[in-house]
Amino acid sequence: MIFEVLTLFPEIIESYCAVSIMKRATENGVFSVNAINPRDYTLDKHKKVDDTPYGGGAGMVLAVQPYVDAYESIEKSENSITVMLSPQGQPLDENKVTELSKYDQIIMLCGHYEGFDERIREIIKPVEISIGDFVLTGGELPALCVIDAVSRKLDGTLGKIESAREDSFSDGLLEYPHYTKPRVYRGLKVPDVLLNGNHKEINEFRFNEQLKRTQKRRPDLYEKYLNSKADL
Ligand code: 4GY
Numbered sequence: 507m508i509f510e511v512l513t514l515f516p517e518i519i520e521s522y523c524a525v526s527i528m529k530r531a532t533e534n535g536v537f538s539v540n541a542i543n544p545r546d547y548t549l550d551k552h553k554k555v556d557d558t559p560y561g562g563g564a565g566m567v568l569a570v571q572p573y574v575d576a577y578e579s580i581e582k583s584e585n586s587i588t589v590m591l592s593p594q595g596q597p598l599d600e601n602k603v604t605e606l607s608k609y610d611q612i613i614m615l616c617g618h619y620e621g622f623d624e625r626i627r628e629i630i631k632p633v634e635i636s637i638g639d640f641v642l643t644g645g646e647l648p649a650l651c652v653i654d655a656v657s658r659k660l661d662g663t664l665g666k667i668e669s670a671r672e673d674s675f676s677d678g679l680l681e682y683p684h685y686t687k688p689r690v691y692r693g694l695k696v697p698d699v700l701l702n703g704n705h706k707e708i709n710e711f712r713f714n715e716q717l718k719r720t721q722k723r724r725p726d727l728y729e730k731y732l733n734s735k736a737d738l
Contacts, residue, residue, distance in 0.1 A: 508611050508612075511614045512573065512613070513543065516541030523539045536657065539653065544573050549571060549575075555573075556569055565619055567622070582611065582613075583610050586612075589615070590635070591615065591634075591649055592645065598637050598638075602635070615645065618645070678730060678731045679716040679717065682713070682715040689701070
């Protein structure tokens with residue numbers, strides 16, 4: 507898998523991918539990340555990448571030429587998808603993440619300021635994805651969300667233990683509560699069932715906690731879960 511990220515701030519992408527699990531996975535060759543700066547492709551003599559909006563209004567609009575030329579400099583693989591990160595896109599969820607993980611190249615367009623000249627969309631025709639109904643200052647954090655979530659689906663990113671643990675969440679329920687030492691802290695005890703070594707009972711306790719938690723906090727997910735079980 508290769509992630510190609512068009513961004514005016516490549517350092518944001520590179521710094522996140524240089525630590526922790528992203529670092530280990532890129533070092534192991536599970537995926538690679540290539541940040542491309544449209545500023546390196548602008549034909550403007552002052553290296554400008556944005557301009558004032560036609561029709562007036564506040565802020566700056568990302569100009570079409572630097573983005574399209576940067577995009578066209580990328581060597582496209584046969585199984586490639588291009589994604590624009592914006593609040594106007596389809597909401598990202600775990601199913602979409604799994605879908606994206608089947609490509610071998612994901613090209614992402616990150617904007618800043620007031621947004622993209624509409625002709626960038628008309629020429630590149632990206633799939634548009636949103637990470638939630640709120641507005642950020644740029645598309646870099648959403649692009650990193652895609653990289654992080656998709657990379658977790660790739661063989662070799664997570665260790666053996668981390669990937670086994672994921673199974674409990676993949677059925678659409680929230681996680682059960684976790685505890686580690688000490689057994690008592692400020693009078694708060696770890697539930698006894700977790701200490702008795704009976705794995706059947708422990709699994710039942712955890713599953714029950716998942717159900718309770720999901721019903722209470724995310725009734726929408728709980729409903730979805732019940733329906734998926736009814737289908738089976
Ligand atoms: N929410 N989901 C989001 C965002 C910032 C101006 C276009 C989001 O995906 N992207 O808020 N993006 C804007 C900033 C240009 C992207």
